[in-house]
Amino acid sequence: MRVITPLQALRLDQLRQRSSTKWRKYGDDVLPLFVAETDYPQAPAIHDALTRAVSIGDTGYTPPEPGVAAAYAGFAERRFGWTVDAARIRTTCDVMMAVVELLRRVTAPGDRVVICPPVYPPFFDVVPEAGAVVERVPLRDAGTTWELDLAGIEASLASGARAVLLCNPHNPTGTVHSRETLAALADLAERYGAAVISDEIHAPLIHRGVTFTPFLDASAAAARVGYSVVSASKAFNLAGLKCALLVTADDATSALVQGLPDEIEWRTGLFGAISAVAAFSPESDVWLDAQLAALDANRLLLAELLAEHVPGARYRVPDAGFLAWVDLTALGWGDDPAAKILSEGRVALLQGPFFGEEGHGHVRINFGCSPDVLTEAVRRVGSLVR
Ligand SMILES: Cc1ncc(COP(=O)(O)O)c(C=O)c1O
Known part of the structure; x- marks a missing residue:
């Protein structure tokens, strides 16, 4: 078995040189x-790749086929065992823009779109941005995990x-979500003539022992009703x-994506592409595995730290990603404990x-940082x- 050394996060003094929102929104006294x-x-x-691009002034428009689709098809095959047809992929600037454009095409103004809170906050905004209406069907708390309320x-x-x-x-x-759940969702969507847009931005970050099923790969029905971003x-x-991919696995869904205005594809950032x-090339797999090892350690460390320092906090170790959903209701810090914590x-x-509203009393902690x-x-x- 290959031994994977966890990736080390940068030091705070290095990170504070960054100008992104994480490092500029608050003063240096805030973590x-x-x-x-x-x-x-x-x-x-x-x-x-970026250094080379900067050094040769490669800062123009993104070409029609920058290689992203083929690179992603390779990544999906290696990491998820999922065969994707690169010809059925298009790019745009980011995931939420892709979602808005898809929603505009699969709904009519005023149509309802199901989202499953607690969920990524912009989901509440992109649905009305596309002219549709949010229909909340909260996740079900199944005791040790959460699941879709089918x-x-x-x-x-x-x-x-x-x-x-x-x-x-x-x-x-x-x-x-399990393959069975996704396949059941696809069956429902097909039965009632609805589309499923699956935001899979966190999919490269699946933790050890967990199997990720891409929605489009869950079943034949999922391939017919689904769009993955x-x-x-x-x-x-x-x-x-700014680069995201719209992926389809069926002639009709693919035709819809191919029919999107070219302008949507022009918005792909060249540096993003x-x-x-x-990122999706085999060369980056070692780095990704090293990052996953670091995140794996941190998701477990967080459980220990909360047990030691914040008794009453409720936290379930996530199966993917670098985000932790922590229930602090027992501390009596009100609906928005993050306000007091800040x-x-x-x-x-x-x-x-x-x-x-399912998030009252909760905070989300990003543990994609150093253990310190x-x-x-x-x-x-x-x-x-x-
Ligand atoms: C589930 C989910 N979707 C989309 C995004 C944003 O993606 P983008 O910046 O490509 O729009 C995020 C960012 O954290 C996210 O967590």
Whole structure:
């Protein structure tokens, strides 16, 4: 078995030289564990590709076939055993823009779209941006995990909801939906003539022992009803570079994506495309595995730290990603514990209520940082517990 050395996060003094929102929104006295940026050094293949691009002034428009589709097809095959037809992939600037454009085409103004809170806050915004209406079908708490409320989703679809905006893996809970669940969702969508848009941005970050099923690969029905949106931007910390992929697996869905205006594809950032090719190349697998080893250690460390410093916090170790969903209701810090934690503890966490009313009393912690920073952040939260 190959021994994987966990990737080391950069030091705070190095990170504070960055100008991204994570490092500029708050002062230096605040530990920022809120927005979904990670603190690791750039993957060498991405670093080299971008450095070369800068050095030759390669800053023009993205070409029609920058190689992203083929690179992703290779990545999907290696990492998920999923065969993707590169000809059925198009790119655009980011995942949420792709979702808006898809929603515009699979719904009519005023149609209802199912989302499953607690969920990534912009889901509440992109649905109305596309002219549709949010239909909330919360995740079900199944005791040790969360799951889709398939009966609730069926009721929504049966009464006319036209689409489901799925998050797989789910942000903020880190839930990886099973093949059976996804296939059942696809059957429901097909029965009621609805589309499923699956946001799979966190999919490259599946933790050991967990199997990820791409929605389009869950069943033949899923391939017919589904659109998947993916990106290298979370796993490789490339959010500022703007490149996401719309993936389909069926003639009709593919025709819809091919029919999107070319302008949507022109919005792909060239640096985003160059870095996505490098990220999805086999060369970056070692880096990704090293990052996953670091995240794996941190998701377990967080459980220990919370037990030690914040008794009463409820946390389930996520199956994917670098985000932790923590229930602090027992501490009596109100609907939005992140407000107190920021003002009194100088740690910035993402506010639970942003994820829907299910998030009252919760915070989302980004553990894509060094163990030292994570330890200090939880220690600060703990110092507020009386
Ligand atoms: C589930 C999910 N979708 C989309 C995004 C944003 O992706 P993009 O910046 O490509 O729009 C994020 C960012 O954290 C996310 O967690």
